[in-house]
Amino acid sequence: MNHAPDSQGVCPSVADAHAGSIRTDGGRAEANTESVTIESDGTAAEPDETGAANGASDPADVELNVDDDVLIDGVGMPVFILDRSGSIAAWNHSIEELTGNGDDVAIGATAPSTVFYPDGRDREMLAQVVLESPESADEREGIDLEDGELSLYAADETLTDRRGDTRHFRHTSMPLYEDGEFVAVIQAIRDRTAEVKRQEAVADLVDEVRGTLNDLADGHLDSRAAFDADGRAVDDRLAGVVTELNRTAEEFENLASEVDSETQSLADAIDRTAAAASDIAENVDDQNGLLQEGAEEMQSFSASIEEVAATTDEVESAADEARSAASEGLDASEDAREATESVVDVGEELVDDVTALGDRMDDIEEVVEVISEVADRTNLLALNANIEAARAGEDGDGFAVVAEEVKSLAEQTHDHTEEITDDIQTLQDQTGATVDAATRSVERIGQASEQIDGVLETFGEIAETIDRVADGVAEVSRTADDQAATGEELTATIETLRDRAEETAAAADRIVAATDEADTAVDELTRSVDELRANGARRDGTTAGSGPRV
Structure with missing residues (x-):
């Protein structure tokens, strides 16, 4: 089995001078x-x-x-x-x-x-x-x-x-x-010389990077790493960490400045938002109060509209009754005019009849005068007959009796004629008065007929007016009903708006709370940035940022 050098550089399979294997x-x-x-x-x-x-x-x-x-x-x-x-x-x-x-x-x-x-x-x-x-x-x-x-x-x-x-x-x-x-x-x-040098270089690099990071963490946002890789056993990619760190630090410093600026802008915006949200909350509260009052007013208005609708219904009924009464009055006036015209005709006929009766009375008076003259002559003849009978003596007694009877009849006729004359005179007087009264009645009836015509015309105008009033009242009644329904819908809408206003008020309260939280977070962020800069200043005894780290 072959034993190549392991990670520690040792090859276990090496022979001694005597073994050979x-x-x-x-x-x-x-x-x-x-x-x-x-x-x-x-x-x-x-x-x-x-x-x-x-x-x-x-x-x-x-x-x-x-x-x-x-x-x-x-x-x-x-x-x-x-x-x-x-x-x-x-x-x-x-x-x-x-x-x-x-x-x-x-x-x-x-x-x-x-x-x-x-x-x-x-x-x-x-x-x-x-x-x-x-x-x-x-x-x-x-x-x-x-x-x-x-x-x-x-x-x-x-x-x-x-x-x-x-x-x-x-x-x-x-x-x-x-x-x-x-x-x-x-x-x-x-x-291990190259390895140790590499480790030392890496350690120096790590120390530099760590120191720079610590400086950045302590608030020295303008601190930069300085490492010369020339002649050092450091891989270029590893040495590139310094460049990347400095670039990141530069971006971090710029970002911190931007964060500081943006934080202030955000704080101002949050303050404006909070103020606007507070105004919204107050306006919503006021609006809610107005909507509450509006809802109550609309409820009262709806009740009034319902009362008006009920009243207009009654007025419409009364207008219908008035229209019916006007129509009946118009009919009655028409009947009265017709009756008046009939009375005028009858009056005129009565005047004519009474006038004719007066004329007949005149004729009768003439006849009575004739009879009276006849009676006077008869009485005169009877007187002459008595005279002639007296002259005749006994032969004239019968004739005297007849003459006396004739005289008596003549006297009675004369008396009755005078009574008739008196009665005729009375009748003539009464007939004249009747004619005058009938004439006046006819005139008055004519005037009444004219007045009835005026009343009839007035009743017609009243009927037309009542029709228009009835139509207007009916329209008012329908409008009142529509207004009552609209009032109910408007009341429901106002109540819905009031509910929405309450929801808006709650949302505004949440916005205010959120802006308060955001304001607190911005304050904390501002304090963190300030503390970061202040820490660096305290460590150096100067203002934050003292130039590149070397």
Whole structure:
């Protein structure tokens, strides 16, 4: 099984000067003399899945048979081996280049440090400690046990090489066994100088970045990182962190300034919003009060409209009754006019009849006068007859009796004629009065007829007016009903508006609360920015921001 250098720079499969090969078995490095194929780069070929490279069937028991010089030279780092006696048994080309001493000087030396260190110092090296304590070398200070199964130990060292340069090494060492017997120790030296320099450069870079970040955190918003990567073992991408940090710091400073400005603007806007929200809340409260009053007024108005509607219904009924009464009065006036015309006709006929009666009375008076004259003549004849009878004596007694009877009849006729004359005169007087009364009645009836015509015309106008009034009252009644319905709808709308106003008031209260919270948040943000700047000023004893950090 091929053992290339692990992450610690150690190749467990290196041979000692006597074994010629290494076998790993049970966590220990075992020596063996069987062969294995070596690649051109000095590494052992990996066996295939069937173990065809060396005929082995157990991957846990792999045997190598290579030249020790080829093997340790192929490791690619300084390696030497101490045999059980403590003498250097193997010394590869890499360690020759490091120390400047070849194997002709190193092989057989019993003090490895005198060959390894440029000043020839004599000090105990890690391989010598492992040689003394292969199972417990880590008990010595400064020695770590990297792999317990392999008994792999490690120790770090810094020294000045033969050119005067400071070098950093990590020594790793492990015991080698042959058939379970401890036979040698192998030590590899990994040059960590570039790595350490890289770590130091990275540490410096991290310190610079950390310091800049701390400055930024402390309020030095104009602090910038300064790191010269020239000649430093730092990857360009890693060194680019400084540029990115400075760019971010620049953006952060600009952002802080913008935040400060925007915070002030936002605070002003929030104050205006809060004031507007307060005004809205007050206006909504006033509006709500007005809507409440409006709702109450509309309720009263609706009640009044309903009363008006009821009253207009009554007025409409009364107007209908008045229209009916006017129509009846018009009809009655028409009947009265017709009756008056009939009375006028009758009166005129009565005047004519009475006038005719007067004329007849005149005729009767003439007849009575004739009768009276006849009676007077008869009485005169009777008187003459009595005279003649008296002259005749006894022969004239009968004639005298007749004459006396005639005279008596004549006197009675005369008396009756006078009575008739008196009666006729009375009748004539009464007839004249009747004619006068009838004439006056006819005149008055004519006047009444004219008045009835005026009343009839007035009744017609009244009827027309009542019709218009009735129509107007009906329209008013319908309008009142519509207004009552509209009033109810308007009342419902006002109540809805009042509810909306209450919701608006609640929303305005929430806006006020939200603006208060936003104002508080802005105040906190402003305080944070001010504290950030003030912290930097306190740390420097100056105003925040003292220029780029170097």
